[in-house]
Amino acid sequence: MIFNCTTIEGVVVVDLERRLDDRGFFARTWCAQEFGAECLPREIAQCSISWNDRKHTLRGIHWQAEPFGEGKLIRCTAGAILDVAVDIRPESPTFLSHLAFELTSDNRRAVFLAPGIGHAFLTLTDGAEVLYQMDTPYAPTAARGARWDDPAFSIAWPTTPAVISDRDRSYPDYFRAGSDEED
Numbered sequence: 001m002i003f004n005c006t007t008i009e010g011v012v013v014v015d016l017e018r019r020l021d022d023r024g025f026f027a028r029t030w031c032a033q034e035f036g037a038e039c040l041p042r043e044i045a046q047c048s049i050s051w052n053d054r055k056h057t058l059r060g061i062h063w064q065a066e067p068f069g070e071g072k073l074i075r076c077t078a079g080a081i082l083d084v085a086v087d088i089r090p091e092s093p094t095f096l097s098h099l100a101f102e103l104t105s106d107n108r109r110a111v112f113l114a115p116g117i118g119h120a121f122l123t124l125t126d127g128a129e130v131l132y133q134m135d136t137p138y139a140p141t142a143a144r145g146a147r148w149d150d151p152a153f154s155i156a157w158p159t160t161p162a163v164i165s166d167r168d169r170s171y172p173d174y175f176r177a178g179s180d181e182e183d
Contacts, residue, residue: 001014001015001016001017001028001029001031001034002014002015002016002017003034003038003040006099007094007097007099008085008087008092008094008097008098008099008117009092009094009114010087010112010113010114010115010116010117011085011087011099011111011112011113011114011117012038012040012111012112013101013109013110013111013112014073014109014110014111014112015108015109015110016028016029016108016109027108029075029108029110030044030073030133040071040112041071041135043135044133044134044135045134045135045136045137046132046133046134046136046137046138047131047132047133047134048131048132048134048138049077049129049130049131049132050129050130050132051127051128051129052079052123052127052128052129052130052163053126053127054123054126054162054163055123055124055125055126055128055162056122056123056124056159056160056161056162056163057122057123057128057161057162057163057164058120058121058122058123058148058157058161058163058164058168059120059121059164059165059168060084060118060119060120060121060145060148060168061084061086061118061119061120061145061146061147061148061150061153061168061171062118062119062120062143062144062145063088063116063117063118063119063144063145064115064136064138064139064142064143064144065142065144066115066142068136068139068141068142069115069116069136069142070115070134070135070136070138071112071113071114071115071134071135071136072112072113072119072132072133072134072135073110073111073112073113073132073133073134074103074110074111074112074113074119074121074130074131074132075103075108075109075110075130075131075133076103076104076105076128076129076130076131077105077129077130077131078105078127078128078129079104079105079123079124079125079126079127079128079129080102080103080104080105080106080123080124080125080128081102081103081104081121081122081123081124081128081130082100082101082102082121082122082124082157082158083100083101083102083103083111083119083120083121084098084099084100084101084119084120084121084122084155085098085099085100085101085111085113085117085118085119086098086117086118086119086120086146086153086155087116087117087118088116088117088118088146088174089116089117092116096152096153096174098153098154098155100155102124103121103130104124115136118145118146120148120155122157122158122159122161124158145167145168145171146171146172146173146174147168147169147171147172147173147174148161148164148168148171150173150174151173152173152174152175153174
């Protein structure tokens, strides 16, 4: 695996090291030893997938409040998504900054998000599937969110979402939501 740090501490792009032959290729997608060597979590507590029927489906912006903050590795296993990471750590020098990555089943790229990084994605194709590997189990009482179009983040989405849940549509702006208060 090839680990590439980004301009937001705790957001790491993980590319595959493909071993090619006449059958195709083989690549490792997870290794506790390699993740540990990069100071990333060495344990996976939970894995989930998100299947999205329609292009321009939006999910997020989501995170878990402390002490249930979760690190997560996100990979698109079918189709394509625009994956967005938002720094919601007030003490961070990149607080409120965001990064966007195109994750596809072709590029097989993954992005690791440390606790305190909000997450959202917009599907770029019909039939997009997203695999999540988390280092902390989901805690419903710690679930938080902010609106996908919150002006505090200034995310330049490529289009307006065609499909979005009522919950995601009705989240308040980040500063109204409060990062650690119960919704």
